[in-house]
Amino acid sequence: MTRPEPTPSGTAFPGGWRRALEEGASRYSYAFLDESAKREIRRRILKAIALPGCQVPFGSREMPIARGWGTGGLQLTLALIGPEDVLKVIDQGCDDSVNAVNIKKFVGRVAGVRMTTDTRAATLIQTRHRIPEEKLDSGQVLIFQVPIPEPLRLVEPSERETRRMHAEADYSRMWLYLYEDIVRYGEITVGARYPVMVNGRYLMDPSPIPRWDLPRLHRAENLFLFCAGREKRIYAVPPHTDVEPLSFEDFASRVERFPGRSCSRCGAGDSFLDEVIDDARGLRSWVCSDTAFCEKRRTRNAPPAEAPGGSR
Amino acid sequence: MGYVAVKGGTAAIENAERFRELRRLAPGVPPPTVAQVRSALHLAVDRVMGEGSLYAPDLAALALKQAAGDPLEAAFILRAYRTTLPRRGATLPIATSGMRIVRRISAAFKEIPGGQVLGPTADYTLRLLDFELDADPQAARERLLRELRAAEAGPLPPELPKVIDLLRREGLLVESRSLRRAPERLVDATREALTFPAPRSARLQALARGETGGLLALAYSNMRGYGSVHPVIGELRVGTVPVRIRRPEDGGEETIGEILVTEAEVIARIGEGEGGARFGLGYGLCFGHNETKAIAMAVLDRALDSEEPSSPSEDEEFVLTHVDGIESMGFCNHYKLPHYVTFQSDLDRLRAIRGGGAAAKGDGRDEA
Numbered sequence: 001m002t003r004p005e006p007t008p009s010g011t012a013f014p015g016g017w018r019r020a021l022e023e024g025a026s027r028y029s030y031a032f033l034d035e036s037a038k039r040e041i042r043r044r045i046l047k048a049i050a051l052p053g054c055q056v057p058f059g060s061r062e063m064p065i066a067r068g069w070g071t072g073g074l075q076l077t078l079a080l081i082g083p084e085d086v087l088k089v090i091d092q093g094c095d096d097s098v099n100a101v102n103i104k105k106f107v108g109r110v111a112g113v114r115m116t117t118d119t120r121a122a123t124l125i126q127t128r129h130r131i132p133e134e135k136l137d138s139g140q141v142l143i144f145q146v147p148i149p150e151p152l153r154l155v156e157p158s159e160r161e162t163r164r165m166h167a168e169a170d171y172s173r174m175w176l177y178l179y180e181d182i183v184r185y186g187e188i189t190v191g192a193r194y195p196v197m198v199n200g201r202y203l204m205d206p207s208p209i210p211r212w213d214l215p216r217l218h219r220a221e222n223l224f225l226f227c228a229g230r231e232k233r234i235y236a237v238p239p240h241t242d243v244e245p246l247s248f249e250d251f252a253s254r255v256e257r258f259p260g261r262s263c264s265r266c267g268a269g270d271s272f273l274d275e276v277i278d279d280a281r282g283l284r285s286w287v288c289s290d291t292a293f294c295e296k297r298r299t300r301n302a303p304p305a306e307a308p309g310g311s312r
Numbered sequence: 313m314g315y316v317a318v319k320g321g322t323a324a325i326e327n328a329e330r331f332r333e334l335r336r337l338a339p340g341v342p343p344p345t346v347a348q349v350r351s352a353l354h355l356a357v358d359r360v361m362g363e364g365s366l367y368a369p370d371l372a373a374l375a376l377k378q379a380a381g382d383p384l385e386a387a388f389i390l391r392a393y394r395t396t397l398p399r400r401g402a403t404l405p406i407a408t409s410g411m412r413i414v415r416r417i418s419a420a421f422k423e424i425p426g427g428q429v430l431g432p433t434a435d436y437t438l439r440l441l442d443f444e445l446d447a448d449p450q451a452a453r454e455r456l457l458r459e460l461r462a463a464e465a466g467p468l469p470p471e472l473p474k475v476i477d478l479l480r481r482e483g484l485l486v487e488s489r490s491l492r493r494a495p496e497r498l499v500d501a502t503r504e505a506l507t508f509p510a511p512r513s514a515r516l517q518a519l520a521r522g523e524t525g526g527l528l529a530l531a532y533s534n535m536r537g538y539g540s541v542h543p544v545i546g547e548l549r550v551g552t553v554p555v556r557i558r559r560p561e562d563g564g565e566e567t568i569g570e571i572l573v574t575e576a577e578v579i580a581r582i583g584e585g586e587g588g589a590r591f592g593l594g595y596g597l598c599f600g601h602n603e604t605k606a607i608a609m610a611v612l613d614r615a616l617d618s619e620e621p622s623s624p625s626e627d628e629e630f631v632l633t634h635v636d637g638i639e640s641m642g643f644c645n646h647y648k649l650p651h652y653v654t655f656q657s658d659l660d661r662l663r664a665i666r667g668g669g670a671a672a673k674g675d676g677r678d679e680a
Binding site: 028029032034057058059060061062063064066067068069071091092093096097098099100101102105128129130147158159160163185186187188189190191192193208209210211212230232233256257272273274275289 | 321322324325391392394395396503504505506507508509629633638639641642643644645646649650651652654656657658659660662664665
């Protein structure tokens with residue numbers, strides 16, 4: 001996002017992209033997408049920011065990675081990235097997950113930017129299914145890969161119908177769904193992808209992040225962008241916007257609980273944990289889902305605990 | 313190597329690529345050339361061009377070879393290349409009445425003006441494995457040419473009338489519902505997201521780019537009974553058509569090449585409208601020689617014109633959002649990606665319910 005000012009000679013990208021072009025990506029534009037595609041995507045982003053939580057259709061391009069594997073997030077990243085940016089990509093909170101690695105490899109090849117695993121050092125963060133544990137600030141943008149952008153898909157399969165429901169702010173069927181859940185199970189059974197109300201107007205699918213991450217969307221310092229490549233929708237939560245999980249007065253939505261558990265690597269008792277099952281010993285342990293956060297704590301803290309199941 | 317490694321994902325990915333590439337290169341078996349793929353597997357190449365929505369036989373053949381013959385994967389590679397190409401303009405509309413015919417049949421009439429032209433087809437071939445196939449390709453080629461020359465019936469006229477025009481003149485044919493509405497602007501579904509009701513241009517484009525098997529399954533459901541289209545193939549054509557553009561300098565027309573296409577026009581009775589019962593028309597056209605796809609597309613086009621959709625194949629949104637092979641394949645395969653955060657979240661819910669959710673009543677706000 002930190003875009004260098006054009007120099008008097010008109011070179012907006014000193015060094016970075018030229019080098020990338022010379023290194024074999026020369027048949028493609030800088031950051032892969034052609035400039036008119038980038039312009040269109042940026043315009044849609046602006047519209048999405050102006051209408052927090054509202055899904056804006058766009059002409060989603062085919063990417064060299066498969067639909068459903070982050071083509072939406074990737075298009076936003078490529079439309080926004082400049083040579084001065086520092087990129088972090090995570091999948092399930094992990095920097096080294098195969099798909100995150102693959103996306104980094106591609107963006108690195110076509111945009112020639114610096115990569116980081118440090119949440120604080122990144123200007124752009126592309127994510128699948130998590131918000132980093134560390135707080136983001138106003139200079140950072142978090143880009144979500146979204147499989148199904150329509151929160152109402154749970155109760156209504158037709159796009160035509162859900163568009164009408166959004167237009168009329170008619171969310172009664174969603175409320176009814178949650179109510180019936182409570183009546184039937186004594187709990188709301190929605191795990192990840194918990195519907196949130198944005199700015200008191202649009203019901204929004206926060207992507208399949210755990211409920212644990214929802215409070216971080218509320219009145220944040222940074223911009224959140226969401227994109228579904230296959231479903232061709234962009235939406236946004238601008239900074240300082242109200243984001244509230246659907247809750248009843250007498251029955252609030254709840255985040256995941258890890259009673260009595262803490263990370264076996266860094267000892268954190270206040271992060272989202274992954275359950276790890278050790279086959280050999282039949283034991284369970286828990287580790288931070290956010291690997292960069294965990295690593296930072298480990299290097300900062302006392303001698304590290306033995307990793308579960310040995311080194312993998 | 314872990315699938316979600318703590319470290320080392322890069323090396324695993326690179327090795328996975330190496331393994332995949334190695335399997336294509338068996339020892340002592342030279343891989344086919346692109347020209348060989350293009351010629352010997354031309355129907356696969358046509359299918360890849362249609363689903364990849366780029367008419368480029370050599371690139372489609374390369375994609376097929378690279379994908380080790382997986383047509384979905386090959387179409388995907390071609391699409392990903394197509395998306396990076398600049399759009400220089402649009403071609404002029406093509407009149408398929410001027411098609412250079414390779415094959416042309418009608419199931420509606422025994423005799424049609426210009427005659428039935430069977431052309432190359434496997435329709436009447438017994439599907440027996442040919443254990444002698446390509447024993448001596450050169451000799452086989454010469455024999456086939458000799459036999460065909462002996463049977464030659466003279467050249468085809470440059471233009472053959474459309475069979476459905478006969479019905480049109482009789483006033484028996486009612487045009488597609490979307491054509492009867494006010495003229496719509498042309499929509500390019502690769503440049504803007506589909507909205508519903510979709511303009512006919514977007515509908516036909518989505519179907520033409522659709523995956524052959526997906527179109528077939530939906531069309532078949534309609535023909536078989538989950539729908540009301542009882543199609544008659546008015547005309548099926550395979551042949552080449554010229555591609556023309558308007559020259560920007562002087563506005564004149566210029567032919568820039570030709571493409572092989574398959575076109576199907578399907579007739580089916582339509583309900584009572586003004587003027588009583590008539591025939592409705594379904595239209596299908598796709599790149600290359602792919603009759604199954606063209607017919608399935610025409611049946612779906614007609615099905616989507618149903619006044620009151622009564623089955624999935626008559627529901628425009630259902631059909632158009634599910635026929636794209638690149639999208640459906642990608643989404644299906646994305647379930648291979650790790651989902652352990654969402655699964656943890658689901659586990660949490662299930663444990664809460666099984667642990668007696670009712671017990672949690674009243675402390676609903678504890679950690680939110």
